[in-house]
Amino acid sequence: MAVPLASKPDNKLVLRQSVLGARRPSxxxxxxxxxxxxxxxxxxxxxxxxxxxxxxxxxxxxxxxxxxxxxxxxxxxxxxxxxxxxxxxxxxDVGGGYNEFNRETGQLTIFRWGFPGKNRKIEVTHPLTDVQSIRVEIREGLNPRRALYLRIKGKGDIPLTRVGQPIALSELENQGAELARFLAVPLEGL
Incomplete structure (x- = not known):
């Protein structure tokens, strides 16, 4: 669910993706x-x-x-x-939050809600220049897994998609391609 946020429809400086947490119908x-x-x-x-x-x-x-x-x-x-x-x-709403990629500030922000306490807000920020690629992981079988990861220089992979129910393959491909295009980085794993 990538939704560009901007004051004008043609402005593509900020890409914000909502991440569904515990407030799923199931x-x-x-x-x-x-x-x-x-x-x-x-x-x-x-x-x-x-x-x-x-x-x-x-x-x-x-x-x-x-x-x-x-x-x-x-x-x-x-x-x-x-x-x-x-x-x-x-x-x-444990696990809910957003992924924001801001070309104007040159920062990416990954925000999630956790359990109450001193670490309730989980927020990770990195410069957009540290992004190496977008990695797609698809594993079928008894325990299917379909996820997008952000590969950061020297930091490893950061998950971008929700935990739990696997995302539809077409939606995962669309999100990955849109994000790779927006960040001008390669899309790996497809």
Whole structure:
């Protein structure tokens, strides 16, 4: 998702690419499913202990608290804590940020949000003259990987794409070619 930012449409001095972090639709789905499951198991456990039906769609009061209610309580607490973790990383947008390449200042900035703390903001800047190339990594199979890397002189490779779901091959090629053209560096790995 490369979006040139400029005051005029024909001005190509700044290229800014947004990077999707934890606010992906799949994370929302899994957080909601885990919340429903965890709370459901917890309410089943409490229903079996207090012998009061807390669930509208079933009757867990017939469960024996030890061992069934305890097991459901354990799974309910574990599921609720996992759901809380998922909702927090979505709220903090861990991994989200942008890649900005600015010809006007001669700097590139890679910014990502991390977990709360003193290192919450992760920001890397380099001069554009230190960029050697754009490297594309494509690995298919059981654990596919499709990523763009920025090769910096004396620093190694810096990842530019999001972590998690692989990007479509055509989108990866387009992003890599656009960035290589913008920076006037070679595109490796295709």
């Amino acid at each position: 994370n929302y789905f899994w957080a909601a499913a885990t919340t429903l499951g965890g709370v459901g198991f917890l309410l089943s456990s409490l229903s079996s202990y207090f012998k009061v039906n807390l669930l509208p769609f079933s009757d867990p009061t017939q469960l024996v608290f030890i061992p069934q209610g305890v097991a459901m309580g354990f799974y309910g607490i574990a599921g609720t804590l996992l759901a809380l973790y998922l909702w927090l990383i979505i709220a903090w």
